[in-house]
Amino acid sequence: MIQTFFNLDIMMAAWPIVLSGLKNTILLSLIVVPLGLLGGLILALLASIKHPLVRWPLMAWVDFFRAFPPLVLLILLFAGLPFAGLELGGFACVAIAFFLNTGSYYGEIFRAGIESVPNGQVEAARSTGLSRLQAMRYVVLPQAVRNVLPDLLSNTLEVVKLTSLGSVVAVPELLYEARQAQSITYNPTPIVMAAVIYFLILWPLVRLLSRLENRALAGRR
Amino acid sequence: MTQKHIVEARGIHKHFGALHVLKGVDLKVDERELVFVIGPSGSGKSTLLRCLNRLEEPSSGSVVVDGIDMLSPKTDINHARQRIGMVFQSFNLYPHMTALGNVTLALRKVAGKSRAEADALARAALDRVGLADRADHTPGQLSGGQQQRVAIARSIALEPRVMLFDEPTSALDPELVGSVLEVMRGLRESGMTMIVVSHEMGFARNAADRVVFMDDGLIVEQGPPASIFENPAHERTRAFIGQIQRH
Ligand SMILES: Nc1ncnc2c1ncn2[C@@H]1O[C@H](COP(=O)(O)OP(=O)(O)OP(=O)(O)O)[C@@H](O)[C@H]1O
Ligand SMILES: [Mg+2]
Numbered sequence: 001m002i003q004t005f006f007n008l009d010i011m012m013a014a015w016p017i018v019l020s021g022l023k024n025t026i027l028l029s030l031i032v033v034p035l036g037l038l039g040g041l042i043l044a045l046l047a048s049i050k051h052p053l054v055r056w057p058l059m060a061w062v063d064f065f066r067a068f069p070p071l072v073l074l075i076l077l078f079a080g081l082p083f084a085g086l087e088l089g090g091f092a093c094v095a096i097a098f099f100l101n102t103g104s105y106y107g108e109i110f111r112a113g114i115e116s117v118p119n120g121q122v123e124a125a126r127s128t129g130l131s132r133l134q135a136m137r138y139v140v141l142p143q144a145v146r147n148v149l150p151d152l153l154s155n156t157l158e159v160v161k162l163t164s165l166g167s168v169v170a171v172p173e174l175l176y177e178a179r180q181a182q183s184i185t186y187n188p189t190p191i192v193m194a195a196v197i198y199f200l201i202l203w204p205l206v207r208l209l210s211r212l213e214n215r216a217l218a219g220r221r
Numbered sequence: 222m223t224q225k226h227i228v229e230a231r232g233i234h235k236h237f238g239a240l241h242v243l244k245g246v247d248l249k250v251d252e253r254e255l256v257f258v259i260g261p262s263g264s265g266k267s268t269l270l271r272c273l274n275r276l277e278e279p280s281s282g283s284v285v286v287d288g289i290d291m292l293s294p295k296t297d298i299n300h301a302r303q304r305i306g307m308v309f310q311s312f313n314l315y316p317h318m319t320a321l322g323n324v325t326l327a328l329r330k331v332a333g334k335s336r337a338e339a340d341a342l343a344r345a346a347l348d349r350v351g352l353a354d355r356a357d358h359t360p361g362q363l364s365g366g367q368q369q370r371v372a373i374a375r376s377i378a379l380e381p382r383v384m385l386f387d388e389p390t391s392a393l394d395p396e397l398v399g400s401v402l403e404v405m406r407g408l409r410e411s412g413m414t415m416i417v418v419s420h421e422m423g424f425a426r427n428a429a430d431r432v433v434f435m436d437d438g439l440i441v442e443q444g445p446p447a448s449i450f451e452n453p454a455h456e457r458t459r460a461f462i463g464q465i466q467r468h
Pocket of ligand 2: 266
């Protein structure tokens with residue numbers, strides 16, 4: 001049993017491969033999370049323009065990409081776009097798919113945060129001469145982000161987990177490299193290593209999330 | 222050049238959908254005058270104040286403040302609003318900033334002051350409202366009366382020509398009302414032009430130059446406090462004054 005799943009020799013041998021996978025997972029997360037946050041922020045700012053010409057297309061966009069399974073979206077981009085003469089490579093496809101998918105989720109979170117800030121805040125800011133954009137930036141957004149911090153963090157956790165989808169389009173991230181190592185060594189130990197590493201990087205985030213959620217609950221009481 | 226009226230609103234109408242809230246209001250305010258606006262709930266007092274700094278867009282009419290046509294598309298409204306301070310019933314302090322931060326924000330971002338300049342001006346404004354020692358407190362650490370005084374400091378730091386107060390003491394516990402009224406009295410003595418919507422009749426009696434009674438979107442009558450309170454010309458005014466004095 002231990003020889004099969006926790007084989008030390010295989011761990012040593014697979015370590016360099018798994019490590020390079022880990023590096024890519026971290027790199028991918030560092031690209032995909034800010035990209036999703038940026039997309040979400042843009043969507044939420046657009047949503048604060050209450051004009052019907054902005055509102056309806058925006059709602060359709062957000063609904064569409066939230067309903068679209070990210071794996072299907074990814075494969076569609078990776079396998080479909082070449083037929084349109086556009087070959088982007090796995091990494092770019094992951095970045096685009098995440099921008100569209102997680103951006104829509106982040107967007108809804110930001111939007112809820114912005115709407116949680118009382119209108120009187122904007123009125124006070126505008127009455128002192130701040131522009132609409134300045135009021136958003138200095139008064140509304142800081143409060144909005146604080147109000148939805150647990151949701152933002154929880155979505156970020158999901159995004160980091162979802163980077164493993166990159167393995168499907170041959171992005172050499174942690175899961176992909178672990179599977180490579182597995183097929184070379186004919187042993188599942190590298191997959192176990194990947195699982196443990198995922199847990200070790202995500203667990204602190206989960207703890208932090210619990211603390212934030214508890215604090216939010218206490219604040220509401 | 223001497224300006225007769227610092228605020229001159231003419232023929233203000235305001236509709237909210239089918240609701241006709243202001244039905245042709247004219248209001249002229251002299252420099253250094255303190256005008257008190259009273260009237261039943263829903264008569265349009267807040268809406269009138271908000272039309273003066275264009276937080277609410279009047280449906281028609283004109284508003285000129287300190288020589289600036291507030292409704293002209295050519296007017297830089299953000300610049301113009303620096304001249305018109307506004308104090309709200311619910312304070313509306315920024316909860317994520319200290320008292321000092323609340324006051325410096327517009328000084329820095331609108332008036333373009335450096336951080337050091339803004340800090341000095343903000344501290345002076347906080348000192349004027351008696352809160353120099355609370356500069357580093359957040360709104361959550363201040364009493365309602367203190368919060369409202371910080372809100373006043375936030376406005377006066379921009380050196381407005383006119384201050385609008387919309388029921389500044391209505392959300393306060395009775396024992397905290399006095400401190401806010403005292404700051405307002407000090408402002409008046411320094412020569413600030415003020416338009417005040419409030420139910421503080423005692424304050425109106427001894428501080429206001431003029432009392433304006435509104436009902437149903439119109440100014441029904443106006444005059445010196447003594448004549449409006451003691452000797453109103455209209456039945457509706459008499460009924461309203463009788464009602465609030467019974468409380
Ligand atoms: N943004 C808005 N949308 C729709 N109706 C509004 C809006 N703001 C005010 N009203 C309506 O306009 C009318 C006048 O409101 P306003 O707040 O000016 O009255 P007020 O005299 O200040 O009353 P109060 O003493 O209760 O503060 C009310 O019927 C109110 O419901
Ligand atoms: Mg009102």
